[in-house]
Amino acid sequence: MATPETPVPNPLAPPWLRVPADANDLAPGLWSRTAHRTAGGELTVGGLSAAELARRFGTPVYVIDEEDARDRAAEVRSAFDRAFTEIGTAAKVYYAGKAFLSVEVARWMDAAGLFIDVCSGGELAVALAAGVDPERLGFHGNNKSLAEIDQAVGVGIGAIVIDSLQEIDRVAAAAERHGVVQSVRLRVNSGVHAHTHAFLATAHEDQKFGIALEHAVEAVEQIRSHASLAFRGLHCHIGSQIFGADGFAESASRLLTLHKRLLDGGDVPELNLGGGFGIAYTAADDPAPIEQLARLIAATVAAGCEELDIPTPVVAFEPGRSIIGTAGLTLYTVGTTKDVPVTFQDDGETAVRRYVSVDGGMSDNARTALYEAEYSVRIAGRSSQAAAQLVRVAGKHCESGDIVVNAEYLPGDVVPGDLLAVPATGAYCFALSSNYNYLGRPPVVAVRDGEARVLVRGETIDDLLARDTAYDRGTVRSLISKESDRA
Structure with missing residues (x-):
């Protein structure tokens, strides 16, 4: 199999971020223990592919590896029991x-x-x-x-x-x-x-x-x-x-x-x-x-x-x-990409940062905006031999600080429609989620041994408006139906 071209580090990348030898690799320690790539390059977790989960539950979707979460709970308890005994x-x-x-x-x-x-x-x-x-x-x-x-x-x-x-x-x-x-x-x-x-x-x-x-x-x-x-x-x-x-x-x-x-x-x-x-x-x-x-x-x-x-x-x-934390990941769908030239030296030298916008954002992961937290990301629906390129994964909210992953290298052929997976989102993502811009909070889905079940269902438009005392469900549905017919 051909190997990706060796990329040149982007000067806009933070000092700690290394250019990966393969931008498809799942770095050890970041992903739940059942997460891996199939021979065809697709990410699977709990025996289910990212594409199957996205098809069944939509995106964004929080995915919890049940086996991993249960195992870690038992291991933590065992570690402290042994040490203090x-x-x-x-x-x-x-x-x-x-x-x-x-x-x-x-x-x-x-x-x-x-x-x-x-x-x-x-x-x-x-x-x-x-x-x-x-x-x-x-x-x-x-x-x-x-x-x-x-x-x-x-x-x-x-x-x-x-x-x-x-x-x-x-x-x-x-x-x-x-x-x-x-x-x-x-x-x-x-x-x-x-x-x-x-x-x-x-x-x-x-x-x-x-x-x-x-x-x-x-x-x-x-x-x-x-x-x-x-x-x-x-x-x-x-x-x-x-x-x-x-x-x-x-x-x-x-x-x-x-x-x-x-x-x-x-x-x-x-x-x-x-x-x-x-x-x-x-x-x-x-x-x-x-x-x-x-x-x-x-x-x-x-x-x-x-x-x-x-x-x-x-x-x-x-x-x-x-x-x-590590038992969870979030799946997103790419909506748009755009290359932004950024001046980084006084002499006017520039470099390009690729913005990859997804269908979620700070409403499902507030930690990047709140704590300047760093995350990783990988293309989930396929693997690629394209050279790695520095990206910033942005959300769809009306905030310039709406960033999901501040800096990461992805294959340079990431395009609209690609599935992305952000690991280590089991903690303080759903817990801090909001309805900013009237986005519904995503569902939480547990996966284990090839089966998936919803732990917390995602919110619908009706859910979001249910507490609004002036909400007329019939009128809104009628208007949405008419617009759909025109389209």
């Missing part, structure tokens, strides 16, 4: 529902033995609809409503994470009304900053989550003053998309020092170090394996407890992205 304690693994939550996915996580974190009354309702035992749920949030607190306590939720001093009295009052003793954790800011985008780092002092370390003893005393509350331990979350264990180790060290002080006033059975474990979005990303992270964090906790001469607590974690 070795130091004489146990681990609790909560699936962070904010990454992606549906009734069926909640069932997958429950079946894998994971607890589940929710952050709103809506997420709580999804978990309960999935049949998850409320005792295996945790409730987060910096501004839980009184109704949400009352509902969570009323259904018997396993733990509520206290995020402010005001919440202590609110949760205590709800527990008294329901005649229960509610388990709570206290979220504190360890001061450890994750090495990531500023909006993803959540343990520094100047932000909305948690309580400063210096106020934690006072807060725990207030919690313990209520007979209707049971203090379970501290909670901290240092950020998201973290590749190494150093930040977790430092945060654990600081929290264990406080943990020891709190033992003077009563039991502190748990320590929750949060989540934020990163995944690869591009070939330049190199996150540490979860088994390695679990061992390193466990070793730090064991050493810290030994130095402080305190019992080793049960340690909890909250992975979300690292379970569901």
Whole structure:
């Protein structure tokens, strides 16, 4: 077989982006484990081709590799179980529902033995609809409503994470009304900053989550003053998309020092170090394996407890992205392409960036605009021997910042009608989706062993207008029908 011509790097490409030897290759670590190319060059996942999925469900469409998601959930739990059993304690693994939550996915996580974190009354309702035992749920949030607190306590939720001093009295009052003793954790800011985008780092002092370390003893005393509350331990979350264990180790060290002080006033059975474990979005990303992270964090906790001469607590974690992120991909259809000359030097030298516009955009993946996130992309319906060319995959929204993939090399013969696949979209894509420009949110489809089923159906025009009190479905349908006849 002929090989593609070796392309010259485009000077507009970011320094980390390498020209691929073959712009059809699926980079290791970016794609779900069942994703591969057939002998004919077509991308398949879960035993189904991209073309078949696009034909059945349209594009854009979120595709979740069920086998991959279930396997990763089991592997994460196993990794932390082994690591913390070795130091004489146990681990609790909560699936962070904010990454992606549906009734069926909640069932997958429950079946894998994971607890589940929710952050709103809506997420709580999804978990309960999935049949998850409320005792295996945790409730987060910096501004839980009184109704949400009352509902969570009323259904018997396993733990509520206290995020402010005001919440202590609110949760205590709800527990008294329901005649229960509610388990709570206290979220504190360890001061450890994750090495990531500023909006993803959540343990520094100047932000909305948690309580400063210096106020934690006072807060725990207030919690313990209520007979209707049971203090379970501290909670901290240092950020998201973290590749190494150093930040977790430092945060654990600081929290264990406080943990020891709190033992003077009563039991502190748990320590929750949060989540934020990163995944690869591009070939330049190199996150540490979860088994390695679990061992390193466990070793730090064991050493810290030994130095402080305190019992080793049960340690909890909250992975979300690292379970569901790589299990997902999004399929799009190319609508237009255009080559744009860009001046990149003072002497007027230019280079060409090819804009490839697709039928989705920031409404189905806000992360590129929100966090300057980087993604990868490949042609999904075929392979090509054309030389690689730098592209920017843009959405169809009326925003210049509506970018899906900022920079990637694709075969230079990408054309309208081609199917594109963007990997690693299982986390924080559907969860952050919107109806900007009145686009319906895409369906979420699970694939496994050659079968596909809809987890969340896509939205129709009727869905989008259903809450508009002036909407006359018959009139709109009549007008659309007439225009279709004219066409």
